[in-house]
Amino acid sequence: MTKYLLDSNALIDAYDKLYPIGVFGSVWEWLITSKKFFITKQVYEELMAYDGDLKIWIQGHFEKNELIDEFIAVQEYALVADFLTSSGYWSEAGSGLWLNTSKTDPWLIAYGMHDSDCVIVTHENSSNPNPNSNSNSRKEPKIPFVASKNNVQVQHLWEVFSNENAVF
Template sequence: MLYLLDANTLINAHRTWYALNRVPEFWRWILHHAEAGTVKMPPEIYAEVEAGTDDLAAWVKEAEHKKLLRLDEDADLIKVQTVLAQYGAGLTEADMITIGQDPFLIAAALGHADRRVVTAEVSSAGKQGAKRKVPNVCDSCGVPWQSPIEFINELDFTTDWDKP
């Protein structure tokens, strides 16, 4: 399985329970799975984290981290358009700003049975148009998704994961 991380997965981890300076084991675990090819971020999503000004942005800018974490694929623009269509017709420029890079994340998983989106966004079936949440758009596209907690549990993170 390839887990495609939404930017909020790393951002929320760093800002809450798994800060880089407090739980470095978590970040080594992420890199371990990235090196194994089970955790990646589409370039457009990676750029969202990289654009920050905090310790996490500095961490992702490290050449080795970037090499490991970034999905080495160009976006399939037909799939991106397919995902964008799930937000509705007549999207304005303001809508596109609201939607952001999410269609690239979902498109990277679209049509791949062995890929899953990991996002901290919460499903909200009542949201329409540009305010639709990643889980709802994933559902509309038939793309499997899960929360960061489900991801952490599924890949069994523990602070001694790398101990013999």
């Protein structure tokens, strides 16, 4: 069974811009009743710092014991960190943006590496570092690019709706 790991930006964009709960309540009900959507402890903590109704919704639907614990993917996290620092795509400043263990993005990829049934749901665009540049990127890595280099699937929320034949 496919498991969808939700990135905080997918939830924030959906809640604030694309599918406001007051208009698209069925979308949010489907996310919960499908039992295929998960968040990591890091995403939960990130969203608890977010002011608004989304925080209340998350608290009401993702109990602490339902969250994915980082300890199951520590080895994979180390592989992601090694990729960031040794791939040559990013400078120390660029890769360093992801090497804080509270940063959500590398953990999402680590979970996807740990469990091949996981698909990361994010609204980030894949911005590849410039391979023709003589200098490494100082920009922050992006989930789609790093995930693809580590054989982890990534989808936009509307792709998930389509793949799951969701009807609202």
